[in-house]
Amino acid sequence: MIILRARKKKWAPDELANNPRILRELTAYEGRSLKEYFDNDNPIHLEIGCGKGRFITETSIRHPEINFIAIERESVILAAAARHAQQMQAGSLIFVLEDVDNLLNYFKPGDISRLYINFCDPWEGKKKRAKRRLTHDNYLAKYEQLQIPEIFFKTDNRALFEGSLESFSRMKWTLANVSLDLHNSNMEDNIMTEYEEKFSPHGPIYRLEASLRTL
Numbered sequence: 001m002i003i004l005r006a007r008k009k010k011w012a013p014d015e016l017a018n019n020p021r022i023l024r025e026l027t028a029y030e031g032r033s034l035k036e037y038f039d040n041d042n043p044i045h046l047e048i049g050c051g052k053g054r055f056i057t058e059t060s061i062r063h064p065e066i067n068f069i070a071i072e073r074e075s076v077i078l079a080a081a082a083r084h085a086q087q088m089q090a091g092s093l094i095f096v097l098e099d100v101d102n103l104l105n106y107f108k109p110g111d112i113s114r115l116y117i118n119f120c121d122p123w124e125g126k127k128k129r130a131k132r133r134l135t136h137d138n139y140l141a142k143y144e145q146l147q148i149p150e151i152f153f154k155t156d157n158r159a160l161f162e163g164s165l166e167s168f169s170r171m172k173w174t175l176a177n178v179s180l181d182l183h184n185s186n187m188e189d190n191i192m193t194e195y196e197e198k199f200s201p202h203g204p205i206y207r208l209e210a211s212l213r214t215l
Contacts, residue, residue, distance in 0.1 A: 008076060015079040022082045022095050026106070035111045037094065038067045043113035046071065046148075048100050048134060049120055053081025055193045056116070060091035062191075066113075068093040071100060100134065100142075109147040117153045119195045122160035135164035140171045144212060151210045154182070156199055161206035173210040182207045 016022060029036065035044060043066055047056045050070035060068045068091065072078040075097055082095045098106070123129040131138060135153060143151065151173070155161050168175055179185045182205040196205060 009079065011083075012076045012079040015083050016075060016097075019079070019082040019086055019095075021085050021090070021093060022078065022097070026096060026098060030105050032106075033108045033111055034069060034096070034106045035067075035108070038092065040067070042067045042092070044069060044111055045114040045116065046112050047116040047118065048103075049073075049118070050081045050095065051077065051118070052194045053084040053095075055118055055191050056081070056093060057085040057088050057090045058191045059116075060085075060093040061088065062091075064091045066092065070095045071098050071103075073097070073099045100139070103142055104145065107146055109145065112146055112148045113150075115143060115148050115151045117151060118193050119155055120160075122155070122157040124157075124159065130163065133160065133163070135160070135167050137167050137171055140167055140173065144172050147212065149212050152207075153210065154193075154196070154205060154207045156196075156203055156205055158206065161208075165208070168208070168210045172213045174213055175208055175210055177207070177209045179207045180204060 023037065038044070045059070045066050045068050047068070047070045050056050050072050053070065056068055056070045060066070070081060070093065072081065072095065078095050078097050085093055085095070117134050120134040121132070123132045130136060133139070153164060165175070165178070177187070179187065182190060183200055192200070
C-alpha cells in the first residue's frame with residue numbers, strides 16, 4: 001500500500017473557512033452528539049478518513065435518506081473532500097476536522113448506524129505501530145462502546161486485512177461478505193475511492209463487513 005500525503009493548497013484556507021459542508025463549531029457538540037446537527041431522525045453513516053471525498057459523496061447522493069458524516073484529521077484533505085462534495089451537490093453530508101481518538105466526545109451509543117473504513121494507514125513496521133490501526137482491538141472497543149452495528153472495511157494491504165480479520169474475530173464482531181479480490185467478485189454497486197481506482201490495477205482489494213454481536 002502506498003500512503004498518499006497531502007500537499008499544501010493555496011485555496012484550502014478559504015475552503016475551510018467558507019465551505020458550508022464543513023462543521024466549524026465542533027466544540028458546541030462536545031459531550032453531546034453530532035446527531036443533533038441534523039434536523040431529522042435519519043440514520044447516520046460515518047466514514048473515518050475520507051480522502052478526497054469521492055466515496056462518501058457518491059454514497060450520499062445514492063442514499064438521500066441517510067445522514068453522512070466524514071471525519072478527517074488532515075485539513076487540506078478535508079478541504080478537498082468538502083470542495084468535491086459541494087461541487088457534486090452531495091446529499092445530507094458534512095465534514096468534521098477531528099481525530100478518531102476523540103470519537104467518543106461527539107457521539108452517544110446508538111448514534112451511528114454504519115461505519116466505513118476505507119484504505120486506512122496499515123502502520124507497518126514495528127509491532128507497537130499496529131495499535132494505531134483503525135481496526136486494532138483498541139479502536140474496535142471504541143466502536144463497540146458506541147454500539148455501532150456494522151463496519152464496512154476495504155484495504156489493499158494483505159497484512160492489514162489479515163490482522164483485521166483476527167481483531168474482529170477476537171472482539172465482538174461477526175464477519176460476512178469477506179472478499180480477497182473485490183473487483184473480481186460478484187459484489188454489485190461498489191463505490192470506489194480515488195485511491196482504489198488508482199491502485200487496484202496493481203493488486204487485489206480486500207473487503208469485509210463486520211456486525212456487532214449483541215450477545
